[in-house]
Amino acid sequence: MSVFAEALALVFQPDVLGTVIVASLLGLTIGAIPGLTAVMGVALLIPITFFMDPVPAISAIAALAAMAIFAGDIPGALLRIPGTPASAAYVQDAHAMAKAGRPERALGLSMAAACVGGVIGVILLMVAAPLLAKFATNFSSVEYFWLALLGLSCAAVISTGAPLKGVLSLLFGLWVASIGIDEVAGQPRFTFGSTELMGGVSFIPAMIGMFAIPEILRNITQTQAKITPPNMGPVFQGLGANLMRRKTNLLRGSLTGSMIGALPGAGADIAAWVAYAVAKRRSKTPEKFGEGHDEGIVEAGAANNGALSSAWVPTLVFGIPGDSITAIVIGVLYLKGLEPGPIIFTKTPELVYAIFIAFFLANLLLIPFGWLIIRISRHLLTIKPAYYLPVVFACCIVGSFAINNTAFSVVVMLVFGLVGWLFEENGIPVAPAILGIVLGGMLEFNFVTSMLKSDGNLLIFVSRPIAAALALTVLAVWVWPVVKHARSRM
Amino acid sequence: MQFSNRFIGIVAVVGAVAIVYGTFGFRAVPGQQFGSAFFPHITAACLALTGLAMILGPSTRPWFTLPDWMRSRRGLRAAALLAGGIAWVLLGPSLGFILTTFLLILALILLAGGRVLIGLGVAVGLTLLLHVIFGVLLRIPLPFGVVEGWLI
Numbered sequence: 001m002s003v004f005a006e007a008l009a010l011v012f013q014p015d016v017l018g019t020v021i022v023a024s025l026l027g028l029t030i031g032a033i034p035g036l037t038a039v040m041g042v043a044l045l046i047p048i049t050f051f052m053d054p055v056p057a058i059s060a061i062a063a064l065a066a067m068a069i070f071a072g073d074i075p076g077a078l079l080r081i082p083g084t085p086a087s088a089a090y091v092q093d094a095h096a097m098a099k100a101g102r103p104e105r106a107l108g109l110s111m112a113a114a115c116v117g118g119v120i121g122v123i124l125l126m127v128a129a130p131l132l133a134k135f136a137t138n139f140s141s142v143e144y145f146w147l148a149l150l151g152l153s154c155a156a157v158i159s160t161g162a163p164l165k166g167v168l169s170l171l172f173g174l175w176v177a178s179i180g181i182d183e184v185a186g187q188p189r190f191t192f193g194s195t196e197l198m199g200g201v202s203f204i205p206a207m208i209g210m211f212a213i214p215e216i217l218r219n220i221t222q223t224q225a226k227i228t229p230p231n232m233g234p235v236f237q238g239l240g241a242n243l244m245r246r247k248t249n250l251l252r253g254s255l256t257g258s259m260i261g262a263l264p265g266a267g268a269d270i271a272a273w274v275a276y277a278v279a280k281r282r283s284k285t286p287e288k289f290g291e292g293h294d295e296g297i298v299e300a301g302a303a304n305n306g307a308l309s310s311a312w313v314p315t316l317v318f319g320i321p322g323d324s325i326t327a328i329v330i331g332v333l334y335l336k337g338l339e340p341g342p343i344i345f346t347k348t349p350e351l352v353y354a355i356f357i358a359f360f361l362a363n364l365l366l367i368p369f370g371w372l373i374i375r376i377s378r379h380l381l382t383i384k385p386a387y388y389l390p391v392v393f394a395c396c397i398v399g400s401f402a403i404n405n406t407a408f409s410v411v412v413m414l415v416f417g418l419v420g421w422l423f424e425e426n427g428i429p430v431a432p433a434i435l436g437i438v439l440g441g442m443l444e445f446n447f448v449t450s451m452l453k454s455d456g457n458l459l460i461f462v463s464r465p466i467a468a469a470l471a472l473t474v475l476a477v478w479v480w481p482v483v484k485h486a487r488s489r490m
Numbered sequence: 491m492q493f494s495n496r497f498i499g500i501v502a503v504v505g506a507v508a509i510v511y512g513t514f515g516f517r518a519v520p521g522q523q524f525g526s527a528f529f530p531h532i533t534a535a536c537l538a539l540t541g542l543a544m545i546l547g548p549s550t551r552p553w554f555t556l557p558d559w560m561r562s563r564r565g566l567r568a569a570a571l572l573a574g575g576i577a578w579v580l581l582g583p584s585l586g587f588i589l590t591t592f593l594l595i596l597a598l599i600l601l602a603g604g605r606v607l608i609g610l611g612v613a614v615g616l617t618l619l620l621h622v623i624f625g626v627l628l629r630i631p632l633p634f635g636v637v638e639g640w641l642i
Contacts, residue, residue, distance in 0.1 A: 051628045164544055168502055171537045175509060182526040185519045189526055190512050220571060220602055221564040390598035391616050393571060394591055397578055398620050402630045407579045414575045425492055444529040451524050
């Protein structure tokens, strides 16, 4: 049986399909509820996927994320509250269109754009990942060190508004990653005498805390206004013609998103903002943007789902997360005993293809499920946060407990939740810290291994052409904000 | 709770010093040039530099600002949420998963302004759903208590 047929057989199992459907519905609900993000949804799903086989686990994550990113457009259009940060770029246009009595047009366009963008992102993933994996088989610890540093640098410096705070968050994550027994010397570090910390800070409870608790706290402390979403007309009426009219935006947004998503550390949020800016710059009617124009909705809507799929390229090939969701995925792959990297393509190619197929499936399901959620969104949006926030909190507690069967994990979740909330309150991004926790071990291991190999000679880090090129790229990432800052002061 | 950039910078520098202090107890491995303290030292150095940059950089905020919601009932909700989490950890082993989770959800719903009857329904429904998913299907040894005893 060929690898592809084997992968098809792995995905088209009743349990996998059932898991994908349940995860999709969960993703749609989470995305459609204002304040609950795709990353939080994935974080909450992990404790359940922890007990699954790799294929249903990864398929569930892919389906939930794709659905949640699209569903985030629903409260954006109907209430002007982006359900996920990736919907924020075009919320003004979508809401203006809904206010003008055409919410179904805004949501229909974003649903179709999300589907096309997602499928193009998967195609890029299917083409680029195996090619890059072949190329990456020659990488040594030096190249992996630079790749890890590149991912962390992009997340800390480029993806955030305040690079210094991004760096601070990253360093916090790197310190947390050093807690527990040191892999090289076998010595406990920063465990404060706790046996629970010997194995390091449990990644999943920490991540649930940092992503979910700040959102719950933020929502529970807000005054909730009475919500009255507008009525919805037929979603598919005129959708094909509208899409054909915007086919250039659709294609350009999908490609822009897919390419941005494939960069380590850059995710769907950045892709959507960049695509929206490109759409405005290339438009014949830029003055209409922000007033209910569909070009931005189509282009940025395609970009965020495209980025979501292609973010798996660096994740699977190098073990470097493309965004926060894939940072969580890397943690899951390690927990399942699957080390992401070029080896995964030769050792378990059927699994890689199964992931590709699961992504296709999730993006195609966007149309029927998306239609369903658009139809019932009016009712979903009227659920009071007083009812669903305590429910989400209880899920955080049980999910954290389930990972190690210990209440200590719940304490870890609460502590990291408090840290995450303090970070958010002070404009310190959370994602670099999570990436630091995930990649810290890899960064240290490859750095120390290279230093030991070269007997302390730092020149080893630029001794190979690819390593030198990567070093220059990392340098550019760090120098770029300094140059930008200096220019702005001139 | 917002702090000025200078305050955050000071915390970063103190954190860096604490990391270095924490490495003093690490024993050197004979024959190994780069021991357990090597990487934490690099992290601490970067942290100290970032902290210094924040201290020396512009800072317009006051040292410490308490948001308005913290002084109102909404602040109580946030405190109750965290206290609820701690209570779950402390009371779970004696009360059991079902009772502790039910009480936690109900208390938070009522405190957030939900109605009693709906709150009761949501709390009972979700507690049982979580018990079935995690306790029965995934076989997680959830804290055992009085209600679990009745169910068996």
